[in-house]
Amino acid sequence: MKNKILIILLIILIIPMVQLGAYEDNWGVRLDLNLDFPEVWGSQFGISTDDKAKFFYRGRWSDAAKIEIDGGVEFNGTFLMGVDSDFNFSYNGLHYRVYPILDKINFYGNYEKFGYKGGRQFVADPAGLILNVPFDAVSGSFDIGRHIFRVGAGYTGLQFGQSTEYYMTRTDAIRSWDFALAAPRLMEYVSWEMPALTSWMNISAFFLALQDFTSTEDQAENKNKRFNASYIELKLNGFLGSHFIYNLAGVGQFGSYGGTSVTAATGKLGISWLPGTKSQFGVNVISSTGDTWDNREGYLLGGTTGNKLNQYIPVSTVSTQGYVVEFDLGNLTSLSVFYNNRPSKTFSWELRGTAFLRNSDGPVSSLFVNDKNADETFLGAEGLLGFYWRPKSDFGWDWKIGVMYPGEPIVLDSFVQQFFPVLYKMGFDFSWSF
Amino acid sequence: MKRFLLLLILIVSASFIWGQSNELLDSFLSKEKADVATTMLLVAQSAGLLPQDASPQDGYSWALSEKFGKYVKKFKADEPVTLGLFYLALFKTWNVKGGLMYSMTGAPRYAAKEAGFLGYVEPSELYPNRAVPPYEVLTGISYVSEDFAEGGNTDEK
Numbered sequence: 373m374k375n376k377i378l379i380i381l382l383i384i385l386i387i388p389m390v391q392l393g394a395y396e397d398n399w400g401v402r403l404d405l406n407l408d409f410p411e412v413w414g415s416q417f418g419i420s421t422d423d424k425a426k427f428f429y430r431g432r433w434s435d436a437a438k439i440e441i442d443g444g445v446e447f448n449g450t451f452l453m454g455v456d457s458d459f460n461f462s463y464n465g466l467h468y469r470v471y472p473i474l475d476k477i478n479f480y481g482n483y484e485k486f487g488y489k490g491g492r493q494f495v496a497d498p499a500g501l502i503l504n505v506p507f508d509a510v511s512g513s514f515d516i517g518r519h520i521f522r523v524g525a526g527y528t529g530l531q532f533g534q535s536t537e538y539y540m541t542r543t544d545a546i547r548s549w550d551f552a553l554a555a556p557r558l559m560e561y562v563s564w565e566m567p568a569l570t571s572w573m574n575i576s577a578f579f580l581a582l583q584d585f586t587s588t589e590d591q592a593e594n595k596n597k598r599f600n601a602s603y604i605e606l607k608l609n610g611f612l613g614s615h616f617i618y619n620l621a622g623v624g625q626f627g628s629y630g631g632t633s634v635t636a637a638t639g640k641l642g643i644s645w646l647p648g649t650k651s652q653f654g655v656n657v658i659s660s661t662g663d664t665w666d667n668r669e670g671y672l673l674g675g676t677t678g679n680k681l682n683q684y685i686p687v688s689t690v691s692t693q694g695y696v697v698e699f700d701l702g703n704l705t706s707l708s709v710f711y712n713n714r715p716s717k718t719f720s721w722e723l724r725g726t727a728f729l730r731n732s733d734g735p736v737s738s739l740f741v742n743d744k745n746a747d748e749t750f751l752g753a754e755g756l757l758g759f760y761w762r763p764k765s766d767f768g769w770d771w772k773i774g775v776m777y778p779g780e781p782i783v784l785d786s787f788v789q790q791f792f793p794v795l796y797k798m799g800f801d802f803s804w805s806f
Numbered sequence: 807m808k809r810f811l812l813l814l815i816l817i818v819s820a821s822f823i824w825g826q827s828n829e830l831l832d833s834f835l836s837k838e839k840a841d842v843a844t845t846m847l848l849v850a851q852s853a854g855l856l857p858q859d860a861s862p863q864d865g866y867s868w869a870l871s872e873k874f875g876k877y878v879k880k881f882k883a884d885e886p887v888t889l890g891l892f893y894l895a896l897f898k899t900w901n902v903k904g905g906l907m908y909s910m911t912g913a914p915r916y917a918a919k920e921a922g923f924l925g926y927v928e929p930s931e932l933y934p935n936r937a938v939p940p941y942e943v944l945t946g947i948s949y950v951s952e953d954f955a956e957g958g959n960t961d962e963k
Contacts, residue, residue, distance in 0.1 A: 394937065396933035396935055396936045397933060397935065398915075398918075398932055398933045398934060400919070430932075430933070432933060764904070764905040764906050764909075765904060765905040765908075765919070765920055765923035765924075766905030766906055766907055766908075766919070766923075767905065767906050804906070806905075806906070806907040806916075
C-alpha cells in the first residue's frame with residue numbers, strides 16, 4: 373500500500389518536471405483599510421478598524437507546474453469610548469489584535485483535463501452557504517465532457533486560528549481570539565458542476581464531510597463536544613429571458629454533536645431584473661433552521677443541549693447578512709430588496725432594505741439577541757445606502773451608511789439605548805493594490 | 807483546423823486594419839513567440855506612426871526613441887517580447903491611462919496588470935514576464951484599437 377502511494381506521488385511530481393520551461397511569475401500587494409462608526413460594545417461605543425496588508429505570488433514553469441502564495445498581516449482594532457450617567461465623556465483606549473495570514477501556499481497544475489493541487493488552498497461551496505476557508509489539502513479536478521468534477525481532502529489544524537474563520541463551536545471562538553492554531557478537523561469534499569445544462573440553467577452539487585478531532589482537554593476547558601457533520605448542497609442559476617437572472621440553492625446538514633443528532637437546512641433564492649446594462653433591481657431571500665433557547669445555550673455549539681438539534685451552522689462565516697447588526701446563517705430569515713445603479717464606469721451606488729427574522733425563539737449569531745424572555749421573531753429592519761467609487765484600476769473606496777430599526781429581541785445596555793433608539797452605522801473602505 | 811481558421815482570420819483582419827503585408831504577418835504568425843521588433847512595428851503601425859512599408863527594424867528603432875524605450879533597450883530586436891513590454895508599448899502609443907502605479911512608474915508589470923483589469927488577458931495568464939505568442943499581439947492591438955479609437959481613455963470611459 374505504501375509503495376503504491378509512493379509511486380502515485382512520484383508520478384504527480386514527475387509530470388510537471390518533464391514539462392519544465394521558462395519560469396514566469398507575478399506578484400502584488402493589496403492594502404485594505406476600513407473604518408466603521410459607531411460599534412456598540414456593551415455600555416461603550418467605539419470606532420472600529422479592520423486593516424489588511426496582503427501579498428500574493430504566482431509562479432509558473434509550465435501549465436503542469438505552478439505555485440501560488442497568498443499571505444499578509446491583519447489588524448483589528450476598536451477605539452473605545454464611553455459616556456457616563458453625568459454625560460462625562462471618556463476615552464477607554466484602543467483594543468486591538470494583529471495576526472499573520474497565510475491563506476495559500478501550494479503547488480498546482482493541470483495535465484490535459486486533470487488538475488491537481490497540494491498544499492494550503494481555499495475551499496468554498498458554489499452557493500456560498502457552507503464555507504469559504506483555507507485548509508491544508510490535496511485536491512484534484514477533471515472534466516468529462518461538459519461535466520466538471522472536483523475532489524479534495526485536508527486538515528484544518530495547522531492554520532492560525534485568528535486568521536481563519538471556522539466558527540462552529542466554542543473552541544473555534546476561543547481559538548479565533550487566542551494566538552493559537554485552528555481547531556483540528558479533517559474535511560473531504562466532492563463537487564460536480566455542469567455549466568449550461570440548458571440555455572437557462574447552470575447546475576452544481578457539493579458534498580462536504582468533516583470530522584472533529586478537538587482534544588478531550590479542549591472539550592473540557594471550552595465546555596464543548598466534538599461536532600462531526602456533513603453538508604449536501606444543490607445550486608441552480610441562470611438567465612430567465614434576457615432581463616432576469618435567478619439564483620436558487622439549498623443545503624442539508626446532518627451531524628452529531630457529542631451524542632446529539634443535528635439535522636438542519638438552509639436555502640436561498642435571488643431574482644434580479646436588469647432593465648438595462650447599468651442598473652439592477654432584485655429580491656433576495658435566505659433562510660436557515662433554528663433551535664429554541666430550551667435546546668441550545670447560544671449560537672455556537674457548546675454547553676448543554678437538547679436531545680435533537682435543528683439549527684443550521686455553516687463551517688465558516690459565509691453569507692453574513694446585515695451591516696448595522698450582522699447576522700450569520702442559523703435561525704435566521706433575511707428578506708432584502710435592492711436597487712443598484714452604475715452611472716459611470718468608475719462609480720456605482722446601491723440602496724437596500726432588509727428585514728430580519730428568526731425562525732425559532734432561540735439564539736442567533738448576534739450577541740445583542742440574548743433575552744430569553746423576548747419571544748418575538750422580528751429581529752429588525754435595515755436600510756442601507758452605499759456608494760462605490762473606483763477611479764483607477766488599482767485604487768478605490770466605498771462609503772456606506774445604514775440605519776436599523778431593532779425588534780424586541782435586540783437588547784442594548786439601558787443607558788446606551790437612550791442614544792440609540794434606532795441603530796445606525798457608517799463605514800469607509802479603501803483599497804489599493806500594486 | 808481551429809488553429810488554421812484563427813490564423814486566417816487574424817491575418818485577414820490584421821492586413822485589413824493596418825494594411826500590413828501578408829508576407830510579414832505570415833512570417834510573424836509562424837513564430838512560436840512574438841519578437842520585439844515586429845511587435846513594435848505592428849504597435850506603431852496600428853496608430854499610424856510608421857508607414858506600411860516599414861520594416862521590423864524600423865519598429866524597433868522607433869520604440870527605442872519613445873519614452874518607454876528604456877524598457878525596450880533591455881531586449882534585442884529578435885528576442886521574444888514579454889506581456890508587460892507589449893502592453894506598455896501599446897498603451898503608451900494609444901494613450902491608454904491606467905492605475906496609480908502605472909501612471910507613476912510606467913513600468914511593464916503595471917501595464918500587464920492594466921491589461922488584466924481591462925479583460926484583455928485571462929487572470930490565469932497574467933505573468934508580466936511571459937513571452938507572448940504572435941496571435942496575442944494581434945488580438946491585443948485589435949482590442950485597444952477598438953476600445954480606445956477616440957484617442958485614449960478618461961475617468962468616465
